[in-house]
Amino acid sequence: MSNYLVELKGVTKRFPGVVAMRNMSLQIRPGEIHGLIGENGAGKSTLIKVLTGVHIPEEGSIYIEGNKVSFKNPNEAATAGIACVYQELNIVKLLSVTDNIFINKAINKKGSPFLDYTKMHEIAHEVMLSLGQDIAVKKECGSYGMGIQQMVEIAKAVLIDAKLIIMDEPTSSLGEKEVEQLMKTVRSLKEKGIAILFVSHKLEELFELCDRVTVMRDGEHILTKNTDELDNDSLISAMVGRTLDNQYPKIEAEPGAEALRVEHLNSAGVLRDVSFHANHGEILGFAGLVGAGRTETFRAVFGADPYDGGEIYINGEKVVIKSPKAGIRCGMAFLTEDRKGQGLVLSQSVRTNLILSNMRRCTKGLFFDEKQIDQLAEENISDLKIKTPTADEVVGQLSGGNQQKVVIGKWINTNADIYIFDEPTRGIDVGAKVEVYNIMNRLVRAGKCVIMISSELPEIIGMSDRVIVMREGRIMGELSRKTDVLNQEIIMKAAWGGEIR
Amino acid sequence: MKTKKMKEILGKVAPLLALVLLFIILSLATEKFFTLNNMMNILRQTAVNGLISAAMLVVLITAGIDLSVGANAILCACMMGMLKTSFGITNSLVLILVCIITGVFIGFLNGILLTKMHLPHPFVSTLGMKNVLCGLALFVVSTKTISDFPAAVTFLGSSNLFKVSGGFSGIPLCFIVLILIYIVYHFFLNKTALGRMIYCVGGNPEAARLSGINSDNILIFVYSLSGFMCSIAALVIVGRSAVANPSAAISPYDTDAIAACIIGGASFMGGKGTIWGTLIGALMISTIRNGLTLLNTSSSVQYIVIGLVIIAAVFIDVTRTRMEAKAKRLAAK
Structure with missing residues (x-):
C-alpha cells in the first residue's frame, strides 16, 4: 500500500510539435493542500487534463492509492475520485443551484421516472451549507456571484465523494472577500480528508494555504517542497529557471x-x-x-x-x-482585462491582430500594403519578444503572455499617447509579467501616459x-x-x- | 514540410475534385450530359445561385445569415414589373436603377434591424423580412406575372456570346459577369481593409469594436451588399425567364445559397469562407440539378440528393479537421 493518494511516475504527454509534459512525477498525500505553480506553458493545464482523463498520456503510469489506473475519459477519473474545478466554470446559469449540483447524477423518486426534487434540494442545501454557503438552492445559479458559482462546482465534487479536488486558478475571478471564503472552504475540505491540488499564479495564496508546493517548468517537474522551506525568491527562480533581479523593474522618469x-x-x-x-x-x-x-x-x-x-x-x-x-x-489605447473576449480576434493571424486598430492606415490606394504590414509585424514580434512560429500563426494558438503582447503591439501601432492597461498581467506567467512591465517603462520613458x-x-x-x-x-x-x-x-x-x- | 503543403493544397482543392468526379459520373450516366451546350447550360443555371451565394457569403463570414435573399431578388424584379404596368415606365435605366435601389434598401433595412434595433440574431429578422418581401412582391404586381420587359433589362440574363444559330448556344453573359464580380470579391475580401474587417467582426465583434472598428457600420454595409447582389440576381432572373413572377419569392434561393457557401468552406460560426469555394459550391448544386433532370429524375429526388450533399459536405469538412488534428498528434510522436 502506498502512502500517496495520487502518484505520477514518468508521465509524458505529446502534442503536435511539442512535448507538453515530459517524465512528470508528482505525489499527492491524502488530505493535503498541494500547490502547483509554473509559468504559462509550463504544463500545468496538461497535468490537470491528464489527471482528469481529458488527455491520455503516451508514457508513464498513474497510481491512485497504490493501484495503477489509466483513464480513458473524464468519467473514469471522476469515478476514481478525481474532480476538477476549472477556471472557466461549467455552470448552466439558467438552471437552479440544485440542478447544477445534480447535473450528472439526478435522483429519481423510488420506482418512478420523475425526479425527487424534495430530496435533491435537501441534499444540495446541506452540501452548500457544509461549504459555508447558506443560500436558496432553488434559485438560478446565474443570479449568484462568481464566488458562489464556484462553490456549486466544489459541491459537485464533494457529492461524488472526490478524494482529490483540483482547483485551477480558483481565485483569478474572485474579489477579496470571496477569496477569503474560498480559503476557509478549502481548509475545511482538508479537514474532511480531501486532498486539494491548488493551481495558482499568486504566490501569497500558495504560502498561506498550501502544505507543499510543486513547481513545473517546460513540462517538467522542478521541485516539490514543504511550503515553509520556500520563499518568494526561491519559488520564482525555480519557476523561471533564473533569478529575477527585480520583480518590478520600476524606473524613475520625470513626469511631464x-x-x-x-x-x-x-x-x-x-x-x-x-x-x-x-x-x-x-x-x-x-x-x-x-x-x-x-x-x-x-x-x-x-x-x-x-x-x-x-x-x-x-x-x-x-x-x-x-x-x-x-x-x-x-x-487613447485601451488594453481590456478580457483579452480573449475583447482584445483579440482569436481565429485570425498574429499579423491581422497587430493591425486590428489601424487597418485603414496600412493600405496603399485601395489595397493593403502587404510589405508595410509584414515589416510592422516583424518589428512588433522582435520588439515585444512575441513567441510565435510566424506572423501568420493564428493568435488563438499562442500562450496567454504572448497573446497579451500581441494586444499591446496592436495599441503601440496606433501610436497612442495615453495607454490604459486594465489588468495587464492577469493570467500570464512571471517572466512575461516582467516583460510587460518593461514595455510600460519604455512607454513612460518615451513620454507616454x-x-x-x-x-x-x-x-x-x-x-x-x-x-x-x-x-x-x-x-x-x-x-x-x-x-x-x-x-x-x-x-x-x-x-x-x-x-x- | 512538403507533404504538409501537399495536404493543405489537397484540402483546398477537395471540393473541386468532388466536382470533377461528379462530372465524370454524370458523363458516364448519360451522354446528353457532357456536351458543350449542356456545359453552357450549367453555367447559365449557376449564375443566379452564384450571385445570391455571393450575397450570402459575406453575411455568413460575419456569423450572420440572410434568409431574405431570394424574396429580395423577386421583389426587385416585381418592382420593375410594377413600374412598367402601373406607371407605364419603360425606360430601362430607370427600371434597373429602381431594381438596384430596392435591393440595397432592403439589405440596409436588415442591417439596421440587426444593429440599431438590437434584434438578437439575423435569423429572426431576415426570416421576418422574407415573409414581408414575399407579400410585398405579390402586392406590388397584384399577384400577376409581368412580362415584356425592355431588351436592356433582360440583356444581362438572356445574352450569349459567340452564339452560332442551330449550333453552339454561346457563353452566357450572366456567367461572365458572375466571374468578374467574383474576381472583385476576391480582391475585396483578401486585399482591402474593409474586407479584413468583415472577417474580424465575424471573428469577434466586441474586440473589433474596442479596436476602433465600427462594427455596426460594417454589418450594415455587409447586409446592404447582400441586398445589392440580390438586385443583380433579379436582373438575371428576369432576363432568363423573361418574366417577373411574384410567386417565385418562395423558391429555395436562400437555402441553395447557404448550401453553396457551406460546401465551399464557409461556416455558420463566422470568420471563414472564400469566394472561390462558393463558386465550386454553386457549380456543384447546379450540376446535380442539371444531371438529375437529364436523367429524368423527379424534383422530389433532386431535393433529397441536394440535401444529402449539403450534409455530406459539412460532415467531410468536420471529419477532415478532426483527421488533421489527429495526424498532427501522431506526427509529434
Whole structure:
C-alpha cells in the first residue's frame, strides 16, 4: 500500500510539435493542500487534463492509492475520485443551484421516472451549507456571484465523494472577500480528508494555504517542497529557471505635462463624481476591489460605454468621446482585462491582430500594403519578444503572455499617447509579467501616459508613480510615490472604505 | 514540410475534385450530359445561385445569415414589373436603377434591424423580412406575372456570346459577369481593409469594436451588399425567364445559397469562407440539378440528393479537421 493518494511516475504527454509534459512525477498525500505553480506553458493545464482523463498520456503510469489506473475519459477519473474545478466554470446559469449540483447524477423518486426534487434540494442545501454557503438552492445559479458559482462546482465534487479536488486558478475571478471564503472552504475540505491540488499564479495564496508546493517548468517537474522551506525568491527562480533581479523593474522618469483630465464623471449606479488627472511620463495606478468602478471609468473615458455627465480633457483640450473609434482618434489605447473576449480576434493571424486598430492606415490606394504590414509585424514580434512560429500563426494558438503582447503591439501601432492597461498581467506567467512591465517603462520613458488598473497590490505598489484608490464608483483618495509611503495596508483600507490620511 | 503543403493544397482543392468526379459520373450516366451546350447550360443555371451565394457569403463570414435573399431578388424584379404596368415606365435605366435601389434598401433595412434595433440574431429578422418581401412582391404586381420587359433589362440574363444559330448556344453573359464580380470579391475580401474587417467582426465583434472598428457600420454595409447582389440576381432572373413572377419569392434561393457557401468552406460560426469555394459550391448544386433532370429524375429526388450533399459536405469538412488534428498528434510522436 502506498502512502500517496495520487502518484505520477514518468508521465509524458505529446502534442503536435511539442512535448507538453515530459517524465512528470508528482505525489499527492491524502488530505493535503498541494500547490502547483509554473509559468504559462509550463504544463500545468496538461497535468490537470491528464489527471482528469481529458488527455491520455503516451508514457508513464498513474497510481491512485497504490493501484495503477489509466483513464480513458473524464468519467473514469471522476469515478476514481478525481474532480476538477476549472477556471472557466461549467455552470448552466439558467438552471437552479440544485440542478447544477445534480447535473450528472439526478435522483429519481423510488420506482418512478420523475425526479425527487424534495430530496435533491435537501441534499444540495446541506452540501452548500457544509461549504459555508447558506443560500436558496432553488434559485438560478446565474443570479449568484462568481464566488458562489464556484462553490456549486466544489459541491459537485464533494457529492461524488472526490478524494482529490483540483482547483485551477480558483481565485483569478474572485474579489477579496470571496477569496477569503474560498480559503476557509478549502481548509475545511482538508479537514474532511480531501486532498486539494491548488493551481495558482499568486504566490501569497500558495504560502498561506498550501502544505507543499510543486513547481513545473517546460513540462517538467522542478521541485516539490514543504511550503515553509520556500520563499518568494526561491519559488520564482525555480519557476523561471533564473533569478529575477527585480520583480518590478520600476524606473524613475520625470513626469511631464498633463495628458488626461477627467472631471465629475457620472454614470447612474456605476460612477459617482469621478475626477482625476494623469500625466505624460508617469504610471498612474488604479487600485480597488473587483467592481469598484475602475474598468467602468475607463470604458466611459475611452468611449466603450455611454456616461451620464462629466468632462474629459486631453492635453488640456476638452473632448467629447462617444465611441472607441473616437477614443483612439484622441490618442487613447485601451488594453481590456478580457483579452480573449475583447482584445483579440482569436481565429485570425498574429499579423491581422497587430493591425486590428489601424487597418485603414496600412493600405496603399485601395489595397493593403502587404510589405508595410509584414515589416510592422516583424518589428512588433522582435520588439515585444512575441513567441510565435510566424506572423501568420493564428493568435488563438499562442500562450496567454504572448497573446497579451500581441494586444499591446496592436495599441503601440496606433501610436497612442495615453495607454490604459486594465489588468495587464492577469493570467500570464512571471517572466512575461516582467516583460510587460518593461514595455510600460519604455512607454513612460518615451513620454507616454500610462494608466494601470490592477487588482494585484504588489504590482500597483511596485510600478505606479501615483495610485488612485476607488471604491463603489467613487475615488477614495490618491497616493504619490514621492510624498507618501505606498503600502498594501493603506491602499486596502481605502478600498474597503477607510479614509486616506 | 512538403507533404504538409501537399495536404493543405489537397484540402483546398477537395471540393473541386468532388466536382470533377461528379462530372465524370454524370458523363458516364448519360451522354446528353457532357456536351458543350449542356456545359453552357450549367453555367447559365449557376449564375443566379452564384450571385445570391455571393450575397450570402459575406453575411455568413460575419456569423450572420440572410434568409431574405431570394424574396429580395423577386421583389426587385416585381418592382420593375410594377413600374412598367402601373406607371407605364419603360425606360430601362430607370427600371434597373429602381431594381438596384430596392435591393440595397432592403439589405440596409436588415442591417439596421440587426444593429440599431438590437434584434438578437439575423435569423429572426431576415426570416421576418422574407415573409414581408414575399407579400410585398405579390402586392406590388397584384399577384400577376409581368412580362415584356425592355431588351436592356433582360440583356444581362438572356445574352450569349459567340452564339452560332442551330449550333453552339454561346457563353452566357450572366456567367461572365458572375466571374468578374467574383474576381472583385476576391480582391475585396483578401486585399482591402474593409474586407479584413468583415472577417474580424465575424471573428469577434466586441474586440473589433474596442479596436476602433465600427462594427455596426460594417454589418450594415455587409447586409446592404447582400441586398445589392440580390438586385443583380433579379436582373438575371428576369432576363432568363423573361418574366417577373411574384410567386417565385418562395423558391429555395436562400437555402441553395447557404448550401453553396457551406460546401465551399464557409461556416455558420463566422470568420471563414472564400469566394472561390462558393463558386465550386454553386457549380456543384447546379450540376446535380442539371444531371438529375437529364436523367429524368423527379424534383422530389433532386431535393433529397441536394440535401444529402449539403450534409455530406459539412460532415467531410468536420471529419477532415478532426483527421488533421489527429495526424498532427501522431506526427509529434
